[in-house]
Amino acid sequence: MIRLAKQEDQEQIISIYNQAIDAGFQTAFTERVTVGDRLSWFAEHSVAAYPLFVYEVGNEVAGWLSVSPYRSGRAALRFCAEVSYFVHRDHQKQGIGTQLLVHALDACKKLNYRTVLAIILDRNAPSIKLMQHAGFEQWGHLPGVADFDGVVCGHVYYGKTL
Numbered sequence: 001m002i003r004l005a006k007q008e009d010q011e012q013i014i015s016i017y018n019q020a021i022d023a024g025f026q027t028a029f030t031e032r033v034t035v036g037d038r039l040s041w042f043a044e045h046s047v048a049a050y051p052l053f054v055y056e057v058g059n060e061v062a063g064w065l066s067v068s069p070y071r072s073g074r075a076a077l078r079f080c081a082e083v084s085y086f087v088h089r090d091h092q093k094q095g096i097g098t099q100l101l102v103h104a105l106d107a108c109k110k111l112n113y114r115t116v117l118a119i120i121l122d123r124n125a126p127s128i129k130l131m132q133h134a135g136f137e138q139w140g141h142l143p144g145v146a147d148f149d150g151v152v153c154g155h156v157y158y159g160k161t162l
Helices: 007-023 036-044 096-110 125-133
Strands: 002-004 052-057 060-069 080-087 115-121 137-148 151-161
Touching: 002 096, 007 036, 007 052, 007 060, 007 080, 052 096, 060 096, 080 096, 096 115, 096 125, 115 125, 125 151
Parallel strands: 080 115
Antiparallel strands: 002 052, 052 060, 060 080, 115 151, 137 151
């Protein structure tokens, strides 16, 4: 079941995010985060314009997706949103990411966003495949901008016009 995240989901959301950090090349963060580290991020996603969705299995968060501002504060970009998504390692390859993305794209249309972006490390093949499957196109590539202790990779920008 997909629903809006609640305050009590924060620990599970952060746990899933830390799995991605530990796995490497799924986020540009290299150090684990805490709920306290992400309080302002949670607050930003408690407003209606930038929802945070969770995919719940039983009483557990199996994955989550955030809709965030793209280049916050720049009025000309107000109709553009960025999505980020992460699925618990025990629930990957079960279609949860796809379902979250479809749900979020529908929400983005209702929120009057015209463009949705995903910024992905170019070594993250599963996320790139998900974007392509959902009809996103690669709109840009920033080669060599990320450095993981000497292992360099780039950022790819995937976009979709709604």
